[in-house]
Amino acid sequence: MSARPLVVVGGFKHELNSFARGITTLEDIRRAGYYAEGPDIFDAPRSKRPELAAIREIAEREGIDLVPTVHFHALFAGGPIEHELYEHAKALIVGAVLEHRDRLTGIMLPIHGATVTTREDDPEGDLLATLRAIVGPDIPIVATFDTHVHGTARMAAAADALVGFKTQPHTDHYEAATQGMEILVRAMRGEIHPVTTHRKIRMLTSAERHDTSHQPMKGLIDASRVMERRPGVLAVSIFTTQPWMDLPEVGWSVEVVTDGDRSLGRATADELARMAWEIRDEFLVHKSSLPAALDRAASSGLRPTIFADGADSTSAGGNGDGTELLEALLARPDRIDALLTITDAAAVERCVAAGLGAELELPVGGTLTELFHPVRVRGRVIALALGDMQLDPPWSPTDLGRMALLRVGSIDVVLSERKAWHLDTVVYRHMGRELDRYQVIQVKSAGGFRFRYEALAAEIIEIATIGPCDSDLPRLPFRRISRPLWPFDAGLAEPWEDDLG
Numbered sequence: 041m042s043a044r045p046l047v048v049v050g051g052f053k054h055e056l057n058s059f060a061r062g063i064t065t066l067e068d069i070r071r072a073g074y075y076a077e078g079p080d081i082f083d084a085p086r087s088k089r090p091e092l093a094a095i096r097e098i099a100e101r102e103g104i105d106l107v108p109t110v111h112f113h114a115l116f117a118g119g120p121i122e123h124e125l126y127e128h129a130k131a132l133i134v135g136a137v138l139e140h141r142d143r144l145t146g147i148m149l150p151i152h153g154a155t156v157t158t159r160e161d162d163p164e165g166d167l168l169a170t171l172r173a174i175v176g177p178d179i180p181i182v183a184t185f186d187t188h189v190h191g192t193a194r195m196a197a198a199a200d201a202l203v204g205f206k207t208q209p210h211t212d213h214y215e216a217a218t219q220g221m222e223i224l225v226r227a228m229r230g231e232i233h234p235v236t237t238h239r240k241i242r243m244l245t246s247a248e249r250h251d252t253s254h255q256p257m258k259g260l261i262d263a264s265r266v267m268e269r270r271p272g273v274l275a276v277s278i279f280t281t282q283p284w285m286d287l288p289e290v291g292w293s294v295e296v297v298t299d300g301d302r303s304l305g306r307a308t309a310d311e312l313a314r315m316a317w318e319i320r321d322e323f324l325v326h327k328s329s330l331p332a333a334l335d336r337a338a339s340s341g342l343r344p345t346i347f348a349d350g351a352d353s354t355s356a357g358g359n360g361d362g363t364e365l366l367e368a369l370l371a372r373p374d375r376i377d378a379l380l381t382i383t384d385a386a387a388v389e390r391c392v393a394a395g396l397g398a399e400l401e402l403p404v405g406g407t408l409t410e411l412f413h414p415v416r417v418r419g420r421v422i423a424l425a426l427g428d429m430q431l432d433p434p435w436s437p438t439d440l441g442r443m444a445l446l447r448v449g450s451i452d453v454v455l456s457e458r459k460a461w462h463l464d465t466v467v468y469r470h471m472g473r474e475l476d477r478y479q480v481i482q483v484k485s486a487g488g489f490r491f492r493y494e495a496l497a498a499e500i501i502e503i504a505t506i507g508p509c510d511s512d513l514p515r516l517p518f519r520r521i522s523r524p525l526w527p528f529d530a531g532l533a534e535p536w537e538d539d540l541g
């Protein structure tokens with residue numbers, strides 16, 4: 041008979057974008073991300089699955105038996121996942137809990153928190169509530185989250201502890217899972233009794249200002265770390281949420297885990313939430329018009345100027361088929377050396393058929409996203425490639441299908457069958473591009489690109505394009521969000537209904 045503690049581990053990561061078309065399938069996840077069941081969920085190095093590595097290492101150190109169930113990660117935000125995929129994952133996790141009910145001492149869920157299925161707005165909340173109903177109040181349940189979580193009251197009510205990342209772009213998966221797992225271990229031993237306080241804030245802000253190495257976000261993260269050192273406080277997380285989700289509970293939240301002290305949790309959560317609310321204007325994004333940005337790049341003499349095209353952010357759910365920058369470049373009388381990406385399978389097919397070195401005239405882009413339109417270009421096929429590429433850690437390998445580099449005058453357009461990842465420079469390196477050769481490089485990312493691009497950029501300009509990840513949130517067709525919500529209701533005086541008591 042073993043007296044070793046036993047923890048069921050499982051989860052899934054996907055992030056909805058309500059303004060992108062389509063459904064995220066299991067095939068999409070396997071191609072850009074990963075899907076694993078059973079012991080295979082641990083079958084990757086720490087650099088690839090840092091949360092699972094942290095959980096396994098702590099379990100080994102503490103003499104805990106793990107029951108691995110399922111884990112998957114959709115690299116790109118996008119349309120909802122198929123409900124059957126969620127039901128299958130839920131059945132595996134619930135099945136393991138039921139099977140090991142007699143020996144079970146804890147449940148650890150490294151999840152995302154912004155997953156939506158074709159039938160369920162809050163699968164993480166549903167999973168947590170289902171597990172709580174099965175195990176009752178005495179088995180601790182801890183979940184770790186991405187900061188883009190769609191934080192719901194149901195999640196917070198069902199879990200003992202919710203622990204979020206403290207970085208955007210995310211680089212602290214390992215640390216967050218370590219923090220969560222250590223809370224779980226201490227709770228299993230009866231040393232602590234974690235309780236989570238959930239404070240929803242009536243604000244929704246675009247991702248450009250969520251970067252945790254810059255203000256205003258840095259100040260809030262620093263404050264959360266200071267609060268975590270207070271006696272009785274176990275974890276303090278700020279969930280800035282994925283803003284392009286048209287859901288009733290979308291918006292910022294603060295989650296505070298204390299050792300059984302709900303009034304301390306409430307006071308701490310409200311203090312941090314109010315701090316965020318007071319500086320909300322600093323999260324508004326003011327971007328450059330395309331003509332102004334191009335004038336600047338043409339006259340500055342700097343190489344390269346990064347044009348952050350956040351409205352078509354592929355990691356946030358854009359399809360990468362936006363053409364507004366290409367069109368603006370073509371309309372100019374001067375020649376700007378520019379490097380762009382556009383998702384367009386038909387255009388790649390045309391380039392492949394024409395062959396290396398061929399000249400051709402064709403429409404590119406604007407076929408996947410309603411807000412965009414194709415642009416007709418005449419260019420030469422400079423390179424062809426297969427788009428199977430290793431991304432910088434911790435991101436999974438991804439496959440863009442076939443790729444072509446089309447030279448249109450002074451503009452190099454990287455065409456790919458599937459959308460490119462823009463939080464690192466791999467897509468351009470993969471096509472053999474030397475980045476400092478260009479005056480303008482397009483990066484289809486709202487803010488996450490800075491982590492890799494800032495060091496090489498001579499200048500960064502955020503361009504005011506339109507798209508499914510538009511930073512001007514009130515001009516997007518939201519229908520289901522709960523009002524009042526800032527900045528949709530600009531005159532909103534209080535961040536929540538019941539004020540500090």
Ligand SMILES: [Zn+2]
Pocket residue numbers: 186187188210
């Ligand atoms: Zn995220």
